Amino acid sequence: MKESRFRGWKDVFSFTFHQMIKKSGYRGVTAVIGLLLIAGLALVVVITGEPEKSKVENCGIETVYVVDEYKVDYAQILAALGKGSYLQVEFANVPDNKTAMENAKQAGERAVAIVEISYRDGAFYMNGILPENSTATQSDTENLLAMMAECFEYAKVGMANLTAEQSMAVLMPILTSDGKIGEDHSVGAMLVKLMAPMFFGLALYMMLIFYGQDVSREISMEKVSKLTETLLTSIKPYAMITGKVLAVSLAGILQFFFWILCAVGGLIIGNTIAKSMYPDYENVIFTVLSYVRETYSTSAFSPVAAILAALIFIVGFLFYSVLAGMAGSLVSKPEDTAQVQSIFQFPIIISFFVCYFGLLLEKEGLIIAARFIPFTIPFGMPCDLLTGTASLLQGVISLVILLVFAVLCVILSGKVYEGLILYNGQKLNAKKIVNIIRAKK
Numbered sequence: 001m002k003e004s005r006f007r008g009w010k011d012v013f014s015f016t017f018h019q020m021i022k023k024s025g026y027r028g029v030t031a032v033i034g035l036l037l038i039a040g041l042a043l044v045v046v047i048t049g050e051p052e053k054s055k056v057e058n059c060g061i062e063t064v065y066v067v068d069e070y071k072v073d074y075a076q077i078l079a080a081l082g083k084g085s086y087l088q089v090e091f092a093n094v095p096d097n098k099t100a101m102e103n104a105k106q107a108g109e110r111a112v113a114i115v116e117i118s119y120r121d122g123a124f125y126m127n128g129i130l131p132e133n134s135t136a137t138q139s140d141t142e143n144l145l146a147m148m149a150e151c152f153e154y155a156k157v158g159m160a161n162l163t164a165e166q167s168m169a170v171l172m173p174i175l176t177s178d179g180k181i182g183e184d185h186s187v188g189a190m191l192v193k194l195m196a197p198m199f200f201g202l203a204l205y206m207m208l209i210f211y212g213q214d215v216s217r218e219i220s221m222e223k224v225s226k227l228t229e230t231l232l233t234s235i236k237p238y239a240m241i242t243g244k245v246l247a248v249s250l251a252g253i254l255q256f257f258f259w260i261l262c263a264v265g266g267l268i269i270g271n272t273i274a275k276s277m278y279p280d281y282e283n284v285i286f287t288v289l290s291y292v293r294e295t296y297s298t299s300a301f302s303p304v305a306a307i308l309a310a311l312i313f314i315v316g317f318l319f320y321s322v323l324a325g326m327a328g329s330l331v332s333k334p335e336d337t338a339q340v341q342s343i344f345q346f347p348i349i350i351s352f353f354v355c356y357f358g359l360l361l362e363k364e365g366l367i368i369a370a371r372f373i374p375f376t377i378p379f380g381m382p383c384d385l386l387t388g389t390a391s392l393l394q395g396v397i398s399l400v401i402l403l404v405f406a407v408l409c410v411i412l413s414g415k416v417y418e419g420l421i422l423y424n425g426q427k428l429n430a431k432k433i434v435n436i437i438r439a440k441k
Helices: 009-022 024-049 074-081 097-106 138-159 164-171 187-224 237-277 284-295 303-329 334-340 342-360 364-370 377-387 392-423 430-438
Strands: 063-067 090-094 112-120 123-129
Touching: 009 024, 009 237, 024 237, 063 097, 074 138, 090 097, 097 112, 112 138, 123 138, 187 237, 187 303, 187 342, 187 377, 237 303, 237 392, 303 342, 303 377, 303 392, 342 364, 342 377, 364 377, 377 392
Parallel strands: 063 090, 063 112
Antiparallel strands: 112 123
């Protein structure tokens, strides 16, 4: 009976995984970042949950004597416009400037002002006067004139004897925009469309860089320490690659999902506290998630989409870890370690930018293609599934593609790992590597 190529991978996996999680640095970083996520997000939610208090600020003027033959009701217009800081101002209509000056003098040392409105040469003029005994400042008067001028613009519509519909048409602002038919330009949609893939891609990028180095180091450790020949007498290269890659990858994946749970826990705790303190509070994150589900697709953030996205993330992480293992199998001398890291680092960098700039530049063809290329699938497809922009069928196809290429990379890495024993310490080139891969055992 032919011996399995992967015999003994469980032993390698068990030993390497326990060694990884026993490290004080791994446990410390996992716990500290988890606690920071819980406490930090909960605190942010509570702090930002406090509703803005409506403040009625004093505009600096108590009474305005208005010389205006048109008898505009400024108080009513200000109330309609919601100008809270001017609602306490008293607008007193007087027949002429002389009467206004007398009333201001009798008011004594108070914050009073005079506004005279006239029409000449085909234009309206609004003149502000600050009496000598007034405690108001010139800045207060200028702000008042600007507000009264805005009110007067609305009053002029009424002077033209227009109907209600005509008045609304005259005052309605013109809004311009451009875009594709059916495209959603709301702020929530733009944030989900651009920011979510960027943050997810960056998180995956950092994890792959850090844990990829661990995988590469674990694979190359025995080679550079001259233990490979001894190990291969009891364990096949394929089992060695599979066990070590799965162990390091599992440690990284568990750490990542633990942090996700901590972040969700922090949001829920903060939301609960904010709700108890401010009954009308609405969490903006939960609102955005609900909006995405209603806007894009009913499958957005559904349990099936979330599970499929998680599986693609896990398999994608394993795929790149296998590439890191392949890089480690090329190491024959300690000084070669840094050089071979580019084998899996370059695909990570290129794939991240392809996915992100495809969205940023709205290249639909590039976005669709990235969903089915093994190197770019982990960076784009999980977010596309969660937001509902990719179908569940596309997600399944992407998952199968990743699985196939991950297995092929394991087999390829095993052949390279085993074959390079004969080239230990020698300078490698592309021709030698190809010959190793093509060699029949």
